[in-house]
Amino acid sequence: MQNPNFSDESNQRSRQLLEKNAFEDISEKIIAVILFACALVSVLTTFGIVIIIFQETFGFFQEVSFAQFFLDTKWTPLFAERHFGVWPLMAGTFLTTAIAMAVAIPLGLSSAIYLSEYAQPKVAAILRPAVELLAGIPTVVYGYFALLFVTPLLRNIVPLEIFNALSAGLMMGVMITPTVGSISLDAIRAVPQSLREGAYALGITKLESIFRIVLPAALSGIIASIILGISRAVGETMTVLIAAGQQPKLTINFAESVETMTAYMAQISGGDSPRGSLNFKTLYAVGAVLFLLTLALNIVSHWIANRFKEKYE
Structure with a gap:
């Protein structure tokens, strides 16, 4: 005949094991979300920098032509006689x-x-x-x-x-x-x-x-x-x-x-x-x-x- 105390202890251990596994699963999911958020911040920061740089660059080329920028051999944008050769x-x-x-x-x-x-x-x-x-x-x-x-x-x-x-x-x-x-x-x-x-x-x-x-x-x-x-x-x-x-x-x-x-x-x-x-x-x-x-x-x-x-x- 099975000991009832042994059965209760076995059920209690099983519940504790299930609770521990559930807690570990939740912890791993939370850590995964945090790591994903950190990676996403890095990616979004990079995209933000790129967008701002090229947005302002587009405005620059609205006033200065590509020929002035890439074919001119002088760079004097701060002088009275402006040249924008890079x-x-x-x-x-x-x-x-x-x-x-x-x-x-x-x-x-x-x-x-x-x-x-x-x-x-x-x-x-x-x-x-x-x-x-x-x-x-x-x-x-x-x-x-x-x-x-x-x-x-x-x-x-x-x-x-x-x-x-x-x-x-x-x-x-x-x-x-x-x-x-x-x-x-x-x-x-x-x-x-x-x-x-x-x-x-x-x-x-x-x-x-x-x-x-x-x-x-x-x-x-x-x-x-x-x-x-x-x-x-x-x-x-x-x-x-x-x-x-x-x-x-x-x-x-x-x-x-x-x-x-x-x-x-x-x-x-x-x-x-x-x-x-x-x-x-x-x-x-x-x-x-x-x-x-x-x-x-x-x-x-x-x-x-x-x-x-x-x-x-």
Whole structure:
């Protein structure tokens, strides 16, 4: 004969288990709703930014033609004789970015190779946070360091203007090095150790295995890190605003003062141009070009990462 006390205890446990499962289901649904709301806020914020940028840009092109914006070689919207050619701003942006990547790529890639292939684990555990610490320094500090230290030092070697593209580009390169180095390091460490051991078994030296086996296997991640570094350099503001100057010129001379797209946007956003004026709308027109440029770089980075990604089992 079944014990009635045992039956009551079993039913009570079953009810408690059902209540616990129901509570967990409700909790998971609430968490899912909260996470969805957070993701939705991010998406809506992005759409809002895009809509505002292109809405004001449309108003700008109601007063300025595409030919004036994309074919003119002068940018003087704040002068009496107005020109709206965006190429001088783009030239300054590309010039400082090229200098920055000429510094960041070899430094970042070399540091990634050393930390992954040569450094002892204890040394790597110390050096990697030290290198990444460079990314935490405020960009305004880089700008003033370039203006007050790097430029006077370089002027003893080469003739430079006080504000120049070279100093700004060099400091941007140091600033972007952690971005290139950190992502490249992760890509290199993702290469299976068996590939290295196979190369050593064939009599290949460590240096040869790095350049013939490891780096080609990690190529997609390395290229993605470089393109993300370029995106960071293109969107940098304070360093170029302080060290590169505010003289839009269609030039490739790194010794001259130039103005980048972000520096011009910072200049206009200072409040000197009335809201709704043509000068104010140039802020959004330049911002739209910068947005499309950065978007294109991110798309290329994503495509390269998927196209050349190596899969190992």
